[in-house]
Amino acid sequence: MKRYLSQRLLLFFPSLLGVLTLVFFFIHLVPGDPVEVMLGESASASHKEALRRELGLNEPVWMQYLGFLKGLAVGDLGRSLYHQGKVMDLVLARFPATLELTLAAMAVAILCAFSLGILAAWKHRTWVDRCALFFSLLGLAMPNFWLGPLLIIAFSIEFGFLPVSGRGGLSHLILPALTLGTAMAALLTRMIRSSLLDVIHEDYIQSARAKGLSELAVWLKHALRNSLLPVTTILGLQFGSLLAGAVITETIFTWPGIGRLTIQAIQTRDYPLVQGCVLVIAVCYLVVNLFIDILCRVIDPRISYGR
Amino acid sequence: MVKKSKQYILRAFVCLWIPLAGCLSQPQTPPGYLVVGLESSPGRLDPRYATDANSVRIGALVFNSLVRADENSRLQPDLAERWEAVDERTYLFHLRNGVTFHNGKPLTAADVKYTYDSVLDPATRSPKRGPLQTVEAVEILGRYLIRFRLTAPHAPFLENATLGIVPVGSPPVRGLEVNLIGSGPFTLEEHVPGEKVVLKSNPVYWEGPPQIAGIVFRVIPDAIVRVLEFKKGTVDFVQNDIEPDMLPWLESHTDAAVKIDQGTTFQYIGTNLDHPVLRLREVRQAIAHAVDREAVIRHLLKGLGTGATGLLSPAHWAYEPRVPQYRFDPEQAKRLLDQAGFPDPDGDGPLPRFTLSYKTTTLDLRRRIAEAFKEHLRRVGIELEVRTYEWGTFYEDIKKGNFHLYSLAWVGVTDPDIYYNLFHSDSFPPNGDNRGRYRNRETDALLERGRRSLVSAERKRIYSQVQHILARDLPYIPLWWTKNVVVMNPTIRGFIPYPDGELISLKKASFSAAKPPV
Secondary structure, eight states: OHHHHHHHHHHHHHHHHHHHHHHHHHHHHSSOOHHHHHHOTTSOHHHHHHHHHHHTTTSOHHHHHHHHHHHHHTTOOOBOTTTOSBHHHHHHHHHHHHHHHHHHHHHHHHHHHHHHHHHHHHTTTSHHHHHHHHHHHHHHHSOHHHHHHHHIIIIIIISOOSOSSSOOSHHHHHHHHHHHHHHHHHHHHHHHHHHHHHHTTSHHHHHHHHTTOOHHHIIIIIIHHHHHHHHHHHHHHHHHHHHHHHHHHHHHTTOOSHHHHHHHHHHTTOHHHHHHHHHHHHHHHHHHHHHHHHHHHHHOTTOOOOO | OHHHHHHHHHHHHHHHHHHHHHSOOOOSSOTTEEEEEESSOOOOOSTTTOOSHHHHHHHHHHOOBSEEEOTTSOEEESSEEEEEEEETTEEEEEEOTTOBOTTSOBOOHHHHHHHHHHHHSGGGOOTTTGGGTTEEEEEEEETTEEEEEESSOOGGGGGGGGSBOOOTTOOOOOSSOOSOOOOSSEEEEEEETTTEEEEEEOTTOTTOOOSSSEEEEEEOOOHHHHHHHHHHTSOOEEESOSOGGGHHHHHHHSOOEEEEEEEEEEEEEEEOTTSTTTTSHHHHHHHHHHOOHHHHHHHTSTTOEEEOSSSSOTTSTTOOOOSOOOOOOHHHHHHHHHHTTOOOTTTTSSOOSEEEEEEEESOHHHHHHHHHHHHHHHHTTEEEEEEEEOHHHHHHHHHHTOOSEEEEEEOOOOSTTHHHHHHOGGGOTTSSSOTTOOOOHHHHHHHHHHHHOOOHHHHHHHHHHHHHHHHHHOSEEEEEEEEEEEEEOTTEESOOOOTTOOOGGGGGOEESSOOOOO
């Protein structure tokens, strides 16, 4: 386990560097001039050139890349070209909102998926199973930009007990979390159901029943634990999708998260800010997947890692 | 066993949700505040940096300037009680006595000089420096008297006197904007970029304190959500940020007070005159005849536009109505294309006379308009390839001249000297915005005279001729002037819409009934 952990940690940094390198060069390839965003079009060519020099934007891209790496090594992500503030401050100010939304969406997805998935497998080929499958199909088919306004119309306008948008207390979190978590809940429901159905006829389940355990104990302790492995892997991968999917949900619900900040940064060609946002998202994604790999090992101690 | 499992589930649920339930929903808006819904976030509010429409409009409520444009784009006194042109290169401004900044300090000529010097200082990196480059010196002649000396006669100089004034010593703000001090009817309470701007009424405003307690500008990027926020009553006021399709629904499902007035935003099709086909005037005129503007205004804009004859709207003092106009006439368009040497190869068959590309943004309405134009031009034998881009990429292509046809709008046109920037042959990018590379010696000479002349009547004559030539040559194919649409809480009184979308009259707005916290 220790060896595996150290191997994974060693891979963590090259993966992060790879992501940052790709994003750095891609964002510089996209047409657009941050200096014009800052100074306006009416600024003289010499004025623009002077600022370009001051910001180091006149240097070859690879030189700028080295400068970026140097800053990164000492934890300095630079200043936002558009907002003028420190990138780290801007990103950290928005990150808690995205994390809050993503975790709430995951909580919604896990609560719904486990309840529905277990019920569907337990009541296999009954109306409960068919209802669960229908709802999961519906959840997968509904895009966020459609589901979000639909939930607002239902719960904020018609029933009137939840706010339409913005970030505040728990009541502000419910609709965005439902919107973002629905598709993941639908996918996980199907995964849990089919995993449970796969293991429920295994010999060790019959042995557990023969030992005289209650049916609930058989399902929760023996069947569910053994069906968790693929579900956990998907959960880790889906976390990245949730972070990415949060961009649309954040826009619909005016949620002040990192997704909207990233979009604004791309639109204004704010290179340092784009890098900062991507860095945070990439770190989260890699950390969560590392955690999931470790969790898989805990769930199934038989797993050995590439010897 | 079952009992134990239930306990675990219950504990897990409680552990997950109780901490979150601790942060109960709080009212987001203090009582008596007016909530304005915005589509996009204002950038920087410091008047030395504010360039986007929302920053400029919000800034005008926090900062005063020497002069201010009225609803007819005519300049009116603001901090300057009066001003005079001593000669072609010298302007004197007599400042109002008794104006104080939000920190209680009196506003004097020293503050005006500091603000302009700060903009002119290259270290400030102000985007307003370019238009002020004709300013040679700003001199204090008395506590309330200031003189501007120019390097050359420059009629549009007064337009630069609309710059918001900051107190002496105000450093250019880097990062989050707090403690921005102006002398306007509202003080800046909070600015959360991308989220909201909160203004509070200035109780000692020199024109008298505003009647509303304050204004919250909330950024709500999604069009449907903006409308739903209004329906719920959590937004009181939206100007122009309503999709035309949604207006009928709002009118029938809410008690909104809707005001629709003629606006000055000018939508046009830009043409690239370096293109071998588009450089022919007949082709541009044919396109103008082929496009059915009225159908687009009626069906896609839901009537929220008026067919345009040129850049200046009828509300502008220099507007010239007697210019060549191009009614929808596909047959005339075909004749013009034949004359230009592009006969239709197979009559009404599928083969086009030629193919052009049309660039626009990915916004839904822009895409639908582009599809309508494609069909209009197909009928006269021109094949249009519609290409949609994300805004940054689209705009970069337009600035580089990498287009055949594109559509954009000009917002907030005040001085007609804008024609110099758009159509003078010295104004090819990067020196100006003559992106289609229009060249005409007669227009150049008129535009040079227009910016030198300080006599209003003479300027009007000059710009009438300019409008006439441009309507004939069509470097821009005029489409429409967008109407201003204000949707507001019916209890709001005293708001006067400006054709350019300015919000300055919110300083006189009030609620006719007490507004509960939301």
